[in-house]
Amino acid sequence: MITGGQSYVSAPPAFSADGNHLLVCTGRTVSVFSASTGMLMSELEGHEGYVTAVVVAPPPAASAAAAKLASYCWTAGLDGFLIYWDFAAGELVRKVPVGFPVHSMAIPNITRVSKGVDIYTPFAFVTVEDTSKPSNEKLRGQLRIYDLTKGRRVGSLLAETPKPEKIVASSSGEYLGITNKRKIHLWRIPTKDFKPDKIRKIKLKHTKNLNTLAFHPSERIVAGGDVTGRILIWRGFGNAKFCASDGAKSKLDEDKGDMRGNGDADTCTTWHWHSGGVKFLKFSTDGAYLFSGGMEGVIVVWQLDTGKRRYKPRLGSPLLSFVDSPDSSIACVSCMNNQVHLLKMPNMEVMKSIAGIKLPISSSNLGGCYRDVYGFDYSNKLVAVPTEDYSMQFYDLFENTEVSEVQVCERNFQPVDDITMYISLVSLSIDGNLMCTVDVKLPEEELGGFVTLKFWNQGSHAGQYFLSTVIYEPHSDSGISAIAFRPGKNMAVSSSFGGNFKVWIQSTLLQPSEKNQSGWRCQSVGSYKNKPMTAAAFSSDGSVLAVAAESVVTLWDPDNNALVGVIAEALSPITKLSFVGTSPFLMSLSQSSKPQVAVWNVPNLFMQWSYILFAEAACCSSSRSEFAVLALLSCPDGGTLEEQDGVILLFDAENPKPVSSWSVKKARGGSIAFLKGDSSLDANSEDMIDGDASLLVYLNGSHEYVIFDPRSTEELHIGKSARKNIQTEEPGPIGYAAIFGELPKxxxxxxxxxxxxxxxxxxxxxxxxxxxxxxxxxxxxxxxxxxxxxxxxxxxxx
Known part of the structure; x- marks a missing residue:
């Protein structure tokens, strides 16, 4: 079983103490990347839930043990555990149970005095979700303290919030803070001789909801960013309460202060440049500058004394977090498109990028017209997913790496703009040599919308395509419902909701001044009783073309465009057709209020069997008489995307009883496909096609995936991988070999x-x-x- 596609930006990453490695939360694992090459070095597997925080253990004062502690870190996860790792060796050292899902963690540099020597004592401040409370409870978020040395909770609750908030710690570890609606909660932590009852707290108020905060590295200055794009700088916070002697009780009420005033702070300054909410704030190591980022995809560098700013633009996606390295020469920024850029400071030049699979597109102005579309390259084991910047990302499913990006629509994309066009369909030929895409421009005030059909030819390697033909409004003003390539020939069919389908063929255009160019032209047009054509598919040998005219399946001779047969009607309009391998069966999906999965006997023109299932996706084997269906466990409109679990059912076309089944999470918006696997993955595999194992890939609604043998009884868990694209660092040649190469052995x-x-x-x-x-x-x-x-x-x- 192979898994991948995890998010690299679900939580802020962390640099190692020497700055040579970057630790990234990826699903249920922590991936360790080289900061110089951006290559994956190792993975830490031990959490049973998603990892939500990684903190590198702060080394003590300069000593012989500092270098050893530089390779240790703590992680927190939704499984309710804090884990201590030796990430250099990839070993789990110890676990500390919390009992509730942990959403954020901070470990200040706290020391205690023992025999006149300061000894580092780790205490973890974590925000958890109290799942023992009812779901309608207003205060489910809690801020707790755990003694990591003794492995137990200490002290009382520091705060209760409606939901778990992100904890931010100052570089010295003396101050901690969280945002809670229109307030910033700040705590002063005694870093020496730590006792929970000595922790003091204040609140700073604002008129808008706050997203993030940051502490100055050396002065009592805190910055907060709100949902409107404003940045507030409080200077001298805690003068009344934090600066009082330990034995004296401050008379200042933590809730005192007007909504727009300073509260327990000397001054409050407001800056405004961002048009949307501020996602991160970070002070430079010398404290002279403040970095901010948000939906614009631009890093803004503010000079703290003057308020002047400069920019790092064109990062191509909304920004989520910013982390600097201990050596100050490298930093990293996490983007919403599942990319982590390694920046060379102070010019912020992008040196390397760690690119994961692009996350699903979510935009309110698309409404219900958009549906996740995927293209699968059966031979090269690639998946093509659309991106928000009008590209197709080709992702290697076996190596869990990005192969390429193909720009489908040439347009200057701005992350803060509303999406005005999207890629509605993508189809790849079975050998991956051809690709077809359909992009739709949304109308503005019911004017100006149009559909574009584009054909692409493969370049020198898999995942590389160049544009061959552009066809504007191929079916007049009607939308395209399906695209299918004919096996073994350069022919394709597009079906339209307008009541017809068109057969396209590739031809060579001879031009005197240029080299031979291949283009696509329409060979024939077909229709059936002016009904909307909702799906289309070719048989495995390409001799039969099946087109769905709403709920009726029509069969055509693609060469002569002649109707050769009609099969009885389904319960509702058919949205997907596919021939089952080389068998005489045809599989159809109906995904309306009357859902149906049906198998048709093509030679005899009758329905073999059917089920009433809310099917999200289906795929057929290219050589065997079997197919798989991704079915939802509830009505598609019965919950949010995250709540729609499902089941994968494997059928033999002749038998309505499923051969196998697997329960899966996040089925809504997902897809499945058969892939041409490697027989070395499973030497005992019974499902062999021409010497290769036929594998099944499941891609869920969050673009996480798992590849497995459908003949195996192993349970599906997206989190542990059987194969990883892990690189090792090898020392370069020295001496004679550095100049003349290695001597013969x-x-x-x-x-x-x-x-x-x-x-x-x-x-x-x-x-x-x-x-x-x-x-x-x-x-x-x-x-x-x-x-x-x-x-x-x-x-x-x-």
Whole structure:
């Protein structure tokens, strides 16, 4: 079983203490990436729920143990556990049970004095969701403290909120804060001789709901960002309560202060540039600048003293979080399109990008006209998903990496703009050589909408396509319901809600001034009683074309465009047709208020069997007489996207009894497809097609996926992977090998014990090491050696 597609931006990542690695929460695992190459190095598997926070353990003062502690971290998850990891070795060290889903965590640098020596003592401040309370309870979020050394909870609740909030800690660990509607809750933590009863709290108020906050690294300054795009800077917060002596009780009420006033702060300054809500705030390590980001996809750098700003634009997606590295030369920003960009500071140049599968498109102005569409490349094991910037992302399902992006619509996309067009359909030929897309421009005030059909040819490698033909309004002013390619030939069919279907063929256009170009043209047009054509499919050999005229299945000869048969009606309009392998059966889906999954006997023109199922998707094997259906467990309108669970049913076309079934989560908006697998994944697989295993992929509504053998009895869990695209860092060549390459290895004729070779810290001492009969002469070796040490400068010709 292979899994992938997890979100890289569900929680802020964290840099290792040396800044060489980036730890990213990815589903139920934590992925460790190289900060220099952006490659995956290892994965930490141990949580049974989604990981919501990762915190690198702060090293103590400079000591021999600091380097060792630099490879340790704490993680929190919705499974209710805090886990301590040695991420360099990929080992789980210990678990601390919490008992409730943990949504955020902060671990201040707290020390205690033992025999005159400061000893680091970890205490975790976590926000949890109290699931023991009824769902309609107003205060389900709680802020708790856990002693990670003893593995137990200490102190009382610090706060109760309607939902768990994100905890932000200052770099010194002295202050913690959360946003709660129109308030910022701040706590002062005694970092030495810690006791829960010594924690003090204040509140700062605002007139709008707050999204995020950030602490200044050295001064008592806190910044807050609200939902309208404003940034508020409170200077000298906690003067009355935090600065009072430990034995004195402050008379200041934490709720005192007018809604727009300073409260327990010297001054409050407001900045405004963002047009939407502020998603993150972060002070620079020297405290001179403040970074902010939001829906515009722009990092704004504010000068704290003057309020002047500069920008890092064109990141292409709304921003979610910003994390800086301990060495100050690298930072990273997480984007809503499931990308993490590694930035070279201070110019914020994008060095590397860690790209996951793009997340589903969500926009209120699309309404009910948009439905998730996917294209599957059976041979190359790729999935094509549409993106918000009008592209198709090709994602390698086996390697869990992005292969390419194909820009379908050339338009300057701004993340804050309402979506005015979308990709409604995508179809790939079975060999992946051809692609067809349909993009729809939404009308403005019921004017200006149109449909575009585009054909694409594959480039030099899988996932690379170049545009071949553009056809505007291929079916007049009607929408396109389905596209299908004919196996073995450059032919395609498009069906329309306007009452007809068109057969397209690829032809070569000869132009005197240019090379031969291939284009697509309409060969024939068909219709049946002027009914809307709602689905289309070719048989496995391409000899029969099936087109659904609402609830009637019509059969056509694609070469002559002649009607050869009509099958009885289904319960409601058919939305999907597919031939079941090389068998004489045809599978159909009806996804209206009267749902139906039906199997038709094509030679005899009758229905073989049917079920009443709310089917979200279905797919057929290309060689066997079986197909799979992704069915919802409840009515599609019965809940939100996250609440729609489902089941995958595997059928043999002749038998209405399912062969196998699997329960799955987030079925609404998902899809399934058969893939051409590798027989080495399962040497005992019974489902072999031409030497390859036929595998099934399930892609859920959050674009997480699992690839499995449908003949296996293993349960499906999206979280653990059987194959990972993990790279290892290898030291570069030194000495002689750095200049001339590796010496040939000679086979020893005698059994001589090998002496281990340890590279010297001074590689120039070993540059002439090697057998004398294979070393180049000194007249050639010395100039090359000296040239490698000298700095080369261009010489201008006089």
């Amino acid at each position: 000679l086979e020893s004729k005698k059994d001589v014990p090998e002496i281990p070779f340890i590279p010297s810290e001074r590689p120039w001492e070993t540059i002439f090491s090697g057998s004398s009969h294979v070393l180049p002469p000194l007249t050639k070796l010395c100039p090359a050696f000296l040239a490698s040490l000298l700095e080369k400068r261009p010489v201008a010709n006089e």
